[in-house]
Amino acid sequence: KDWKTVTIALEGAYEPWNLTKPDGTLDGFEIDLAKDLCGRMKVECKFIAQDWDGMIPSLNAGKFDVIMDALSITDERKQVIAFSKPYAATPASFAGLKSGPLATLAGTGTTVTLTGDAAHDKPVVDKLREALKGKTIGIQSATVYTKFLNDNFKDIATITEYKTSAEHDLDVTAGRIDVAFDDDTYFTSAFAKPDNAEMMVVGPEIVGPIWGEGEGAGFRKADTDLRDMFSKAITDAIADGTVKKLSLKWFKLDVTPVSVP
Amino acid sequence: MISSFSWTDTFFQLLAALPNTLLLFILSISIGCIMALGIVWMRMSRNRLLSGFARGYIFVFRGTPLLIQMFLLFYGLGQFRFLHDTPAWWVLSSRFATAVLALALCTAGYSAEIFRGGLLAVPSREIEAGRAIGMSGFLLLRRIVAPIALRQALPAYSTEIVLMVKSTSLASLVAVAEITGVAAKIAHTYYSSIGVFLLAGAFYLVINFIIIRIVGLLEYRLSPHLRLMPARAQTPRTIVG
Amino acid sequence: MAASSEIALSVRNIRKRFGQHEVLKGISVDAHQGDVISILGSSGSGKSTFLRCINLLETPDEGEIVVAGEKIAMRRHRNGQLEPANGRQVDRIRSEIGMVFQSFNLWSHMTVLQNLIEGPVHVQRRPRAECIAEAEALLERVGLADRRHYYPSHMSGGQQQRAAIARALAMRPKVMLFDEPTSALDPELVGEVLRVMRSLAEEGRTMLVVTHEMSFARNVSNRVMFLHKGEVEADGSPDELFKDMKSERFKNFVSGQQH
Amino acid sequence: MAASSEIALSVRNIRKRFGQHEVLKGISVDAHQGDVISILGSSGSGKSTFLRCINLLETPDEGEIVVAGEKIAMRRHRNGQLEPANGRQVDRIRSEIGMVFQSFNLWSHMTVLQNLIEGPVHVQRRPRAECIAEAEALLERVGLADRRHYYPSHMSGGQQQRAAIARALAMRPKVMLFDEPTSALDPELVGEVLRVMRSLAEEGRTMLVVTHEMSFARNVSNRVMFLHKGEVEADGSPDELFKDMKSERFKNFVSGQQH
Amino acid sequence: MLYLINLLGFSKEGWGLYLLGAALMTVAVTLAALVIGAFVGSFVAWAKLSRNLTARIAGDAYTTIFRGMPELLIIYVVFFGGSAAVTAAAEQFGIEGFLGMPSFLAGAIGVGLISASYQAEVFRGSFTAIVPGEIEAARAIGMPRLMRFRRIIAPQVMRFAIPGLGNVWQLSLKDSALISVTGLVEIMNASNKAAGSTHQFFIFYIVGGTLYLILTSLSNRVFNAGEAHVAKSFRRPAGMQGS
């Protein structure tokens, strides 16, 4: 198929990755990036907003061609859709109340790398286990963080799954849970808002292969040609620093994937 | 290791969430029904303060999506720190109790309107006959108005009951693990949404099918006077009430 | 049928309007104990409305009602409408006044027997078994024994009317208000019902009977009121009224001729 | 009042049971054009059911009905119950048979005038203005001209009954079925309504009238049927029946005595 | 405070206009759904009241399924199923590629079919409140079935159904919130987007709720006026005035 125009779907409600402006137009890191990628591929890009719940079925039904919605590349998802090379890989961390008992959690302000290899990760995990014993941790359900938390903390802490990230923040503020675990880019922008003024990141920022490959664009499995076009464009954009530039603009930190195999 | 999708696993995970769904439903519908009776009483009262309050209540709870009500009740009230020291926190600190409360508050508004519709359909002649022998207030309500009104309101109320079964799915918003929440989690993990949701839908359909049957039976029992005379049994076995 | 001198029911100067239309223009009557008062009048003259005002199913705009010496307390609502001051009192007095409605008004969700025992059991709180026995005797008396488990919607017009009469009697009221109690009955049953009413009169019950049966007015009642356009046009003993025919209107009315 | 020899309505061997209870046990009647047939009978004897079977409001279990030479086609449903074979035919025939119900059955969501023009305008598709004029004339005739914009629930019993009669007449039916058309009326109005019915008879309309007015049966009708427990107990001209009183039951019935 | 005014105002940075447009969309899609629902619902009610066993079973099945299944699912099925059907039909005419069912249409049909099952129940309940004699009177003058329905039954059903229909309207208004999965920008969708884009969840949920309340109060007026209009022919016993 000869791709002249490509329709890209995003939620439009996940600032700063993608968001809606009051005039109804879309904006955000992924919009800027997609515009740049389309320029490179010499195709015309159209954006549409799509609710998270209908995202993958709509892609497969043919309503649009690409998903760029902070979609983590996972093996489960690979069974139903195809992914491009990742264009971002984000660190994750715990967040709690400034006045809470975990505010002094060791390692706050540092960055650690976890590989998913138990032996390598043990020292970091053990420290966290000690601190989180008997606490309640909130996470967004069906994310790459679920497995990490279930594997390492389920036996000593209560894990509560929320539909959206905003809800675990609200429950931290309300005092129903002790910490939330999520994407750093999300926390950075969430903490800038008055509702979350009492919250802060506690403990180390966690990066590394444990979170998988990172976030990539999603395609119908049949559209391998389109996927390859995107992968190439992403590789170029990473190489010439465009991704880094946009990342700093939107996230105030660099989320460029470290290793591009 | 890739954990792969399996229908049997999905089925059993949904089944495990069934008790939560049923409990949410039963508690909220019973509490909501009792509240609705109080509200409809106030609504029909001649006291302006009472009827004004009831109107306001019905207006707010019928007028906004349950999703928003639940969100504000659970997360909104939670933000007020001073509530943590009051007995209200006893309810608000529990996800389950808050979900039941939100569901009950909402259904009370709807049910009150339904009951009022039933009351309006009671023939005035029969009410007069009750007044004429000195019935009034609660007695008149219990013996004459309520039985007839119940019969009239039952079709609409069965709808409300069935809606409540489905509304329990919103409890996933406050992280109570009921059927829809579990289904959404599975669906988002394995990305086969429609299939998983259809299976979850089948659970609701079965519950609702049973409920609709029961209400239908009740309706039939309550309306012998509207039916043609059956060929057998001209005399009811018992004299009710 | 001689009336004792004790006043069982006294109605003073009742007025009632529906919208623009004044239906009752100040009607008064004193019923002594044991009185049987026939209320005659052409269709739409306000007979039913008058009966309904007596037990306050319709709230009169003016006037007072005294039952067995007890005045029903009324007060004026902010909007100028009269209303009963004391709901309890009204309930109590209503339970002592029996009423047979022109349109029967049986409770559709109850069988005939249930209709009959409803008031005695739940309003008067008499023992259920006693009430059932009494109700069955009453049904026997009006010829409905074999219909006791029927719902009103499964009965003929005359059967419903008899059930309504029996229901009123089951309350053992002191004062009875009958609104055309024999309209749906055949001559045979009319005779029977009139006999029942006569025996009630002999027991000393007070009755106000709206009727179109001249024979009843003449032979059973000891007083006749003729309403015309919301006013009492003629009032007196049947002998006086039917013999003298002073009122031209009454004469026309009775003779069945159009004026 | 001489009946022509043309048969307007013929009913053959009608049977009807409710549950265990057989209400009509094979009733037949031939009504010639211009006939006025009084149907007498005690309460619950099946008079209303009989009228209701004629225009198939109640489906008979057995029997056939022929209106103006046209037989109403019936078929047997799987469950053994008889049912009309052709809905259109039934509708057409019904629009030629007028019915005044014992309980009036006025449409409560329409004013009196709307009740009257409903059938002529919508079923018979006659011009609206003409129907209104005719309806107003009818209302004048039954003395309801000033009530034409009232809803039924705001009218007295007698007014409702007169409205029901007028509604039936507004359809200009060939055959009229009256179910106790004067039960709620005072003697004056009874006289007036009977006059109306007599004039209808003179115009050659066929009428079946369930009534408890012996004077009507005697003086207006040319034939009297006496139903007893679902069977025709006596049938003949009023003179024959009322003079000879062959049937003991009929004698008791008329004299208003209990047997 | 100033911040709030800016956030919700009608200026370039304010969400006022966006939300207002969403509110209009909600009204439009709910109205369309109500009309579809009234049409389908009266047929279903008729089927359920019919003497024909097959019709009764079909009617029962309809209400059981459409009331018993979660609303979201029905909207999904209508949207994706409808789109698949449109695409397949287009292919027959040689038109390639995906042809989406417009999300407005899909939403209106989805919510409409759900609303039909509720309306059917309301209509059925009201039907049983009609005095049977009045229907008989209509049969007695030979009114054909359809006319009987139009002239006698429907007006009376509407009379009794108004409170119940008020409920259905409310339900549909809120079911319309689920159409956001098809991408239609109605109140819920707009509030979610505004909240997600600004992280002001409370403000936008309260604003969303308020918009629904405003719609409710407007529609309440309509229903109350309707109730008052039909009350003319009722006779209410003293002391039981409904409103």
Ligand SMILES: Nc1ncnc2c1ncn2[C@@H]1O[C@H](COP(=O)(O)OP(=O)(O)OP(=O)(O)O)[C@@H](O)[C@H]1O
């Ligand atoms: N729908 C019904 N179901 C069961 N029984 C019925 C039904 N309708 C009438 N009946 C019974 O059938 C018998 C005849 O009723 P019908 O109404 O024909 O009497 P009627 O001769 O008109 O009496 P009336 O003079 O009191 O009106 C009555 O005993 C009544 O109880």
Ligand SMILES: Nc1ncnc2c1ncn2[C@@H]1O[C@H](COP(=O)(O)OP(=O)(O)OP(=O)(O)O)[C@@H](O)[C@H]1O
């Ligand atoms: N609720 C009402 N609203 C308006 N007008 C009414 C109402 N009830 C009765 N009326 C009018 O009041 C008048 C008297 O009615 P009422 O029922 O008292 O008459 P009645 O003497 O009992 O007549 P009938 O012998 O026909 O029963 C009638 O003209 C009637 O139209």
Ligand SMILES: [Mg+2]
């Ligand atoms: Mg009257």
Ligand SMILES: [Mg+2]
């Ligand atoms: Mg009868």
